Amino acid sequence: MDGGRVDADEPQEKGKPELRPINKKIAWLIRHMWPADQPPAESDRDVARVISEATGEKMSYSLIWQLRTGRAANPTFKVLTALSSFFGVPVGYFDDGEQGESIQEQLDALAVMKEAGMSRASLRMLAGMSAEGRESVADMIETVARRERRRAEGSASS
16 A cells, blocks of 8 residues: 555465564454444545544554555554454554454454354354354354255256
8 A cells, every 4th residue: 555545454375374564453353343434434534534533542543554665663552452443353462462463364264254144143142142142053054055065066967
């Protein structure tokens, strides 16, 4: 993103978790977790203004630019807390170890579900389930997907 324009993050290799530096994480959050009740951000200035207004933590557009471009790779805990609060992610998302990777995997799955049209209420219910409950839902999804594939293959060969 040159000139302070917000661009999408780069595609991730399928099936392989990617350890993302903070600049990639911020780009991902802007693209996938931008609150629906906020106007789309078109520049670092927009991002800084909206986050500042929503969290009360002063963010300059130059800080957002530095973080997003990798020129400032070690923000303060206050900044991370404000970003976490605004985007609705745990502050551990910004960790560059296992915790951050685990949270990113969960967020990637949620983003796919949101893009597929799942409602926020459904996502909240899913997030509130136990690991066993989520596993049961995943099993049901796989079963339905297999049935639909067989049905589609059957109608294609007719």
